[in-house]
Amino acid sequence: MRLAELSERSGVSAASIKHYLREGLLPPGRRVGTTTSDYDEGHVRRLRLIRALIQVGKVPVATVREVLRHMDDDSLGRTIRLGAGLWALAQEPEPDPEDEAVAVARREVDKLLEAEGWSAARQLRPLSPSYRSLIAAVATLVRLEFPWDADHLAHYARLMRQVASRDLDFLETVPSESAKAETVVAAALLFEPVLKALHRLAQEEESARRYGL
Amino acid sequence: MRLAELSERSGVSAASIKHYLREGLLPPGRRVGTTTSDYDEGHVRRLRLIRALIQVGKVPVATVREVLRHMDDDSLGRTIRLGAGLWALAQEPEPDPEDEAVAVARREVDKLLEAEGWSAARQLRPLSPSYRSLIAAVATLVRLEFPWDADHLAHYARLMRQVASRDLDFLETVPSESAKAETVVAAALLFEPVLKALHRLAQEEESARRYGL
Numbered sequence: 001m002r003l004a005e006l007s008e009r010s011g012v013s014a015a016s017i018k019h020y021l022r023e024g025l026l027p028p029g030r031r032v033g034t035t036t037s038d039y040d041e042g043h044v045r046r047l048r049l050i051r052a053l054i055q056v057g058k059v060p061v062a063t064v065r066e067v068l069r070h071m072d073d074d075s076l077g078r079t080i081r082l083g084a085g086l087w088a089l090a091q092e093p094e095p096d097p098e099d100e101a102v103a104v105a106r107r108e109v110d111k112l113l114e115a116e117g118w119s120a121a122r123q124l125r126p127l128s129p130s131y132r133s134l135i136a137a138v139a140t141l142v143r144l145e146f147p148w149d150a151d152h153l154a155h156y157a158r159l160m161r162q163v164a165s166r167d168l169d170f171l172e173t174v175p176s177e178s179a180k181a182e183t184v185v186a187a188a189l190l191f192e193p194v195l196k197a198l199h200r201l202a203q204e205e206e207s208a209r210r211y212g213l
Numbered sequence: 214m215r216l217a218e219l220s221e222r223s224g225v226s227a228a229s230i231k232h233y234l235r236e237g238l239l240p241p242g243r244r245v246g247t248t249t250s251d252y253d254e255g256h257v258r259r260l261r262l263i264r265a266l267i268q269v270g271k272v273p274v275a276t277v278r279e280v281l282r283h284m285d286d287d288s289l290g291r292t293i294r295l296g297a298g299l300w301a302l303a304q305e306p307e308p309d310p311e312d313e314a315v316a317v318a319r320r321e322v323d324k325l326l327e328a329e330g331w332s333a334a335r336q337l338r339p340l341s342p343s344y345r346s347l348i349a350a351v352a353t354l355v356r357l358e359f360p361w362d363a364d365h366l367a368h369y370a371r372l373m374r375q376v377a378s379r380d381l382d383f384l385e386t387v388p389s390e391s392a393k394a395e396t397v398v399a400a401a402l403l404f405e406p407v408l409k410a411l412h413r414l415a416q417e418e419e420s421a422r423r424y425g426l
Contacts, residue, residue, distance in 0.1 A: 048357055069228075077297065077426055078323075079425065119418075120426060121417055121418045121421075124421075128414070130414040130417060132405065133410040134410035136406075137406035140265075140269060144265060144329060148407070152383075156379065156408060156411055161415045163412055164418070165262065168416070192412070199398070199405070199408070200343035200401070201343040201347060201373075202373040202376065203380055203381070204337055206356055206377040208292045
């Protein structure tokens, strides 16, 4: 397809597409003349992802480039490759190891991962921003004296494992490897708000069920 | 207790406590002299909540005041009173009813609520920012052509209902009505990041389980 059709299909203006081509976010089309190129479905998908990252995720262009670079790196294994895009998005600072609440949180999270047999998550600890985020979030609860230890966390961890299993079932319906990597990144930005809103709506439903409106 | 002890117990500086007293975020203590007042456990708890809202939630002082006003309003029923604090936090704009993706999203969400028998959530629709957030989040998926209809949403809705049920079980361990209202607001700011991090960690675990690292 030509640039005009690519623009219409992806919902991205021709000017923005040219900008993304210059910035290297979008691979060039196949040259079919001195001034025209031919684009394919991969370009449409990639543009939708870029649009989601920039417009919905408010992700800076330099980060988008890094995310895409990881996603396109065939030398990485699937979990790392799918994760790498996500990880580039979530630049979590290392929690302060001197902080007592952080130490307590790390102990409880490590106990949780061991008790639940999450062995891959344990192996990925030094790499994973999700692990660091969890430590930081639990440390805040510890500081405010919420009694959220490994046992309390376990109930939520098991439910989130079921959610993750659904996520991956959905991912398996996505045909190509590069479309999968794109879906993972889109998922973090687009599915998480759905989950959060469903969670709050479920709280309202459950509260009304128990206590009346 | 005196101001110095209140400061130490709550982790909020004396200067900030005085500021919150002047701003009406914190009710005055019991006067015990011309310049000293006596504070109780309710003040400690309220200060921890204010600290969570302002420091963790980055909530503006005016919004904090509104949240607290709803929480303290005895004339409201429990679900509304617990929800009102949360709702003041989440000022969602009304999704554009002219937008076709919004119309599709609303149809699927309404179908979901009916199919799952979430009757309170249906009744609360005109009030609830959670409902509006869900419409907006699903509309984004519709626009990007993700096939997330009511059936697909239902799997997630059921799991989130189980999460919400756990949340409310935890809430029932909190003694007083005002402490409950505080916990609900704290929960939105503090537990949701835990849930999100557990979700991402579970995705990594599940991906590694299926595909290797």
